Amino acid sequence: MRQNKVKPNHADINFNDVAAVADRMVWTGRLPTVNAICEELNVRSTGKVGQYFAMWKAAHSHNQSDKTHIADLPSELQHLLAEAFEKRVAALTAKLNAESAEIQVDRDRLVKINEQQAARIQALMLALGDAEVKIADRDRRISSLKKEIAAERDAHVRTEQRIRDAMQELTRVEHTLEDFSPESSGGA
Numbered sequence: 001m002r003q004n005k006v007k008p009n010h011a012d013i014n015f016n017d018v019a020a021v022a023d024r025m026v027w028t029g030r031l032p033t034v035n036a037i038c039e040e041l042n043v044r045s046t047g048k049v050g051q052y053f054a055m056w057k058a059a060h061s062h063n064q065s066d067k068t069h070i071a072d073l074p075s076e077l078q079h080l081l082a083e084a085f086e087k088r089v090a091a092l093t094a095k096l097n098a099e100s101a102e103i104q105v106d107r108d109r110l111v112k113i114n115e116q117q118a119a120r121i122q123a124l125m126l127a128l129g130d131a132e133v134k135i136a137d138r139d140r141r142i143s144s145l146k147k148e149i150a151a152e153r154d155a156h157v158r159t160e161q162r163i164r165d166a167m168q169e170l171t172r173v174e175h176t177l178e179d180f181s182p183e184s185s186g187g188a
Contacts, residue, residue, distance in 0.1 A: 013043060018052035022060070032056075 021040045022032040030036070034050045043049055 013041060013048055013052070015052045015055060017041060018049055019056045019059075022053065022056050026060075 018037055018041070021037045025032040025036065025040075032053070034046050034053050037053055038044070038046050038049050041049065
């Protein structure tokens with residue numbers, strides 16, 4: 001069993017040690033931190049490691065634009081990346097297909113609703129047209145009835161006037177007849 005000795009100070013640690021550990025962590029998919037590097041290097045103090053790590057980070061951030069081409073990677077890693085990519089593409093494709101199916105179901109439902117609404121609107125438009133024709137017929141009938149009522153009122157007024165005129169004439173005739181009655185002509 002191998003025992004790791006914890007280095008009491010950071011005198012033996014240099015930039016290359018810290019950079020090698022940080023690079024290895026990045027390649028294995030872990031996030032390099034000062035504490036993780038100290039643990040890997042079996043160092044208690046983070047002071048010097050922190051300085052070297054800051055230098056590595058600065059250099060690493062400038063090299064971000066230098067992307068590694070997949071062809072430069074080992075074939076095993078290329079294979080793993082391809083598998084992961086294919087799985088991700090398959091998962092995204094399945095998700096998109098499921099969402100597309102949901103959208104299609106919603107679209108079909110909305111098409112049916114739109115067709116039903118269009119049929120209702122068409123039926124209502126026909127009913128409205130029929131109602132407008134009936135309203136126009138009734139308006140004409142009402143206008144005609146109003147004219148008839150006005151004519152009847154006029155006739156009624158003329159008839160009442162004739163009756164009044166006739167009553168006056170009758171009253172006048174009665175007075176005239178009373179004036180020529182036999183009693184008034186010489187009698188007694």
